[in-house]
Amino acid sequence: METIRRAVISIPPDIKEAIRKAYLEEDGEVAKAQLKAILDNIELAEKLQRPMCQDTGTIIFYVRVGHSFPAIHVTEEALIKAVRRATQDVPLRPNSVNPFTSANTGDNTGRYIPFIHWEVIAGEELEFTVVPKGGGSEYPAVLKMVPPGKGVDAIKEVVLDAVLQAGAMPCPPTIVGVGVGGGADIAMVLAKKAASLRKVGTRNEDPVLARLEEELHKLVNYLGIGVMGMGGRTTALAVHVEYAHRHPANYPVAVVFQCWATRRATATVKPDASYTITQ
């Protein structure tokens, strides 16, 4: 519950720093005013202890559970209960809607929601990151199965087209997450992790991919869409690329946007239930 609260109220330090840098570098009057509003909003949310954005998102958990963590069997239930409580107490906006009846469950839970990604690691601790993901930045997500012969050039094409198509919708300055390879589902998961989990300022450890990230970042900003689509120097705070090996016949390229209001917080839980929260 506290981890969700922290995520929706306090922006992670890497994001705040990146926005401040964009503000200092911006010379367009309208874009600078927008960045100022964003920075003021971040401060005000912190001061009043209120969710920085009214869209408190769909709650996604990325869990890394130690193989001998004693409460492993009740973890799922605890996370779902925490979402219900956070909806009441923080509060969060109820965002869980049945796609067929449009009925809102009212508590941010529902079929497969909150979604929990599980990873089992060695050890006795539980670590999870909560990402309340906004709907506006999810809307322009893209998956393209490009002809494998086009290879790396196609990645550039897909990313730039996605950024153009997205325009002002995902609340730029965004973090553009790109997932390559694996399969349709795998590319999408990698793109989302690249957008929402990876810290701004980090580069892919593979030097070729690190260069690709830098080049894509420059190209995206060169388009000049700018903060909230008002033109300007910064359209993306970063471009992150992750990959998986692919089937010879397929070359999936997925693009997921993370709005400037990146909500993420990580909790590490010890076997005695004591915990620490970091961002």
Next chain:
Amino acid sequence: MTIYYLKTPVREEEVRRLRVGDIIYVSGVVVTARDAAHRRMIDYVKEGKTLPVDLKDGVIYHCGPVVSKKGGGWEVISAGPTTSARLELYEPTVIEEVGVRIVVGKGGMGPKTAEACSKYGAAYVTFTGGAGVLAANAIRKVIGVEWLDLGIPEALWVFETENFGPLIVTIDGTGRNYIEEVVERAKAVKSKMPTKFTQSTFP
């Protein structure tokens, strides 16, 4: 770039004066409406029913707020704009039939809304996306809520605001569309980019 302070109800000539890039602050009644509320408004118009809130010369806000019950009323916790593009389907009809003067949202709207703005004398203005606490700070009180059966985000929330802004005029009464112009320029930039990755990047 000019700054205007407007009070609701907003007269047509006040809106006709606005130009893209101008900044406005709105005081008075602002009513939230998202997809489901827009759909229902159009149903009401078709059936000749009266809307529960008078929106003639009014201000619509694309927003689904975070609210909490306080005493007998409601408190607004966070209330930034939602992506307006989805409302492109309905907004021209709402401007024409309901007589809305100012539409507040984020992310831009399309040519049909721009056409309706120039024809009927309305403007589309944007508030900084995600700045939910900043927006809530300009809301003095919740006057009422209608159509709560649509769910909290989709209901018609009737707010009393004081200097709600800065709102940037993005579509004006001449039909100019600021964000579309920026995106068109970006498309032109992209079309001039080399399609191959440079040799230095990919040996």
